[in-house]
Amino acid sequence: MRRGDGGGAAVKLARLAACALWAVLPAVACAAPGAQAILAASDAIRNPDRPFGLTVTLIEYRDGRQTDTTTLGVYSKADANSGQFRSLIRFVAPPRDADKLMLKNGNDLWFYDPSSKASIRLSPQQRLLGQAANGDVVTVNLAKDYKAELAAEEDVQDGERQNRHCYKLDLSAASPDVTYDRIEMWIDTASSRPVKARFYTESGRLLKSAYYRHYQAQLGVERPTETVIIDGLDPNWVTVMRYSDYSWRDVPEIWLQRDYLPRFKPE
Amino acid sequence: MRAWLMMALLAAAPARAADDDAAALSLADTTPASTQQASDWRVFLEGAWAESALRDGAGTEHDEHLFLDVHYDKTLAPAWRAVFADLVDSHWQDSISHQNAVNTVIDAYLSWQARPDAIADVGRINTRYGAGVGYNPTDYFRVNAIRSIISIDPASLRENRLGSVMVRGQALWTAGSLTAIYSPKLADQPSDSAFSPDFGATNFRDRWLLAASHQIAANFNPQLLVFGGANASPQIGLNLTTLVNDATVAYVEYSGGRTQSLLSQALLLPPDTAFRSQVAAGFTYTTASNVSLTLEYEYNGAGLNQEGWNALRSGPPAAYAQYRAYAADVQDPPTTRRLFANARWQDAGLNHLDLSAFAYYDVVDASRQFWIEARYHWTHVDVAVQWQLNSGAPGSEYGALPALHTWQALLTYYF
Secondary structure, three states: OOOOOOHHHHHHHHHHHHHHHHHHOOOOOOOOOOHHHHHHHHHHHHOOOOOEEEEEEEEEEEOOEEEEEEEEEEEEEEOOOOOOEEEEEEEEEOHHHOOOEEEEEOOEEEEEEOOOOEEEEEOHHHHOOOHHHHHHHHHOOHHHHEEEEEEEEEEEEOOOOOEEEEEEEEEEEOOOOOOOOEEEEEEEOOOOOEEEEEEEOOOOOEEEEEEEEEEEEEOOEEEEEEEEEEEOOOOOEEEEEEEEEEEEOOOOHHHOOHHHHHHOOOO | OHHHHHHHHHHHHHHHHHHHHHHHHHHHHOOOOOOOOOOOEEEEEEEEEEEEEEHHHOOEEEEEEEEEEEEEEEEEEOOEEEEEEEEEEEEEEOEEEEEEEEEEEEEEEEEEEEEOOEEEEEEEEOOOOOOOOOOOOOOHHHOOOOOOOOOOOHHHHHHOOOOEEEEEEEEEEOOEEEEEEEEOOOOOOOOOOOOOOOHHHHOOOOEEEEEEEEOOEOOEOOEEEEEEEOOEEEEEEEEEEEEEEOOEEEEEEEEEEEEOOHHHHHOOOOOOOEEEEEEEEEEEEEOOOOEEEEEEEEEEOOOEOHHHHHHHHOOOHHHHHHHHHHHHHHOOOOEOEEEEEEEEEOOOOOOOEEEEEEEEEEOOOOOEEEEEEEEEEOOOEEEEEEEEEEEOOOOOOOOOOOEEEEEEEEEEEEO
């Protein structure tokens, strides 16, 4: 029989789920002016300011061929104290993973398989594996975890191949727990929209690039409905993350714990 | 010359990156706009073909299984939910004429969320507790729950088993919950009938359980359990997991209380009730190259130590067989100490290829069991090959199993 609650499966699911959370990086109000405020404003573009739900579809390409598609239902809510988002994720597709669940609450990451009824704690490393190392971005609370410096103002091409006048921010880690030592981020000077980002290892190697695109009105704000992630080593490794079905959701605090995982069923 | 070359390369790099990005964005433009909707059903059909080499040159044995696994989870009304899960195992051994079928009702219950923080369930529920991977002493409702062993994989053993009929209530608060379960006696004897609900297997005595957990700190969420029932002293359970570092999760699972030894229970000997403990403790480490490794130490204070185990093995075969059968039914190791190792590698050098392996080592009799699986998956189809080896001295935990080694091929279709 299949190995339903395997740590290996959990690892991939964790990666994918974490990917999904790219969409829900918490916006942290930051009073500091300048670069830090620009960064906080771009966080607010991506992330609704009240508990919400959405559907995330991840489509992965290798060498131009579509190799994986995963659909997730995500509910998120910010912690009133830390500003960190806590999220419940339910796997919708592919069929073998349907109804598996994830809970991300800071460094607490739990995986639940409804077949084996097992709730397994995952380590952050289990989110960093493979190509969807983009998943670890969810641990990055940009305005909170990074110190931003204004590196330049320049015109760059956005995900729709339009020229945008952007602030180029250099983000350096302000917390030892973050995944990336450095991030370059381009933010539209007029709208505060995130346009693109590049993520680097400590040694300066490019891990991935991301384009935030297809802005649409969602929950009262023009937000990106797609992120295109390009692997830093293998540019033919591309993941498209689509966000749909945005809606305000009541997410009671009592849901955000391991023991509620078997109970969680998104509407 | 060299400096010029370096400058030329550096100048070319951003252009290459821009080209790569443009190509990736063009590819992303072709992605069709479609969203998969959640379904109340999960169904898969699996065929398994196995060949076992029997011990002592006794030839080979062929087994074929066809599994139909159905899960249904429906929100009937805002506060009401119905859950049903069932497994049908059609089994052929050696020839097409030796066929039998076993139906396992995993879940069949109704759930009522009276308030956001209070939930009640009634029906047949496969409830499971335990932080351990290879052994779960706090998984109190595991006893007699397996109707047919279709894989020795501990994950499969937890999934494919009978739920117990019970009433369950759960109260939730911020970062904590309390669960109370009452599972009544419904029948005396288990049934071998293919489609029997087999209440005698799971509900053979009155049982109750309390489970409480509360997140005391960011990385500390202990779970305490108290389990009891007719003709048995309460057992105290504890499950603890913690993050050691970014790559390692450590866990401890403990159950303890006054109970008879496994031998006394199995052979219906005069009660030798004493305080006994059972433990599974280990850690899972994930490497940077996508491999998760688990090492676990398992202790069963109700099992036989070396002296008792040797005495049983050299005694009457009927007593030995009865003990082994009982230990298998209650899913406890027959001896006191065992080691477990598990490795899983997702996308093992090839996208969609997963490798898994585990090994048990009985510390008391030095017998061993190995299991390895290679699994390749598409969107709806899995193909897997498994190999299992049981080695050890005659009468040892794994050396007594009839199959020396087994090959199994599986084909699974997920609807």
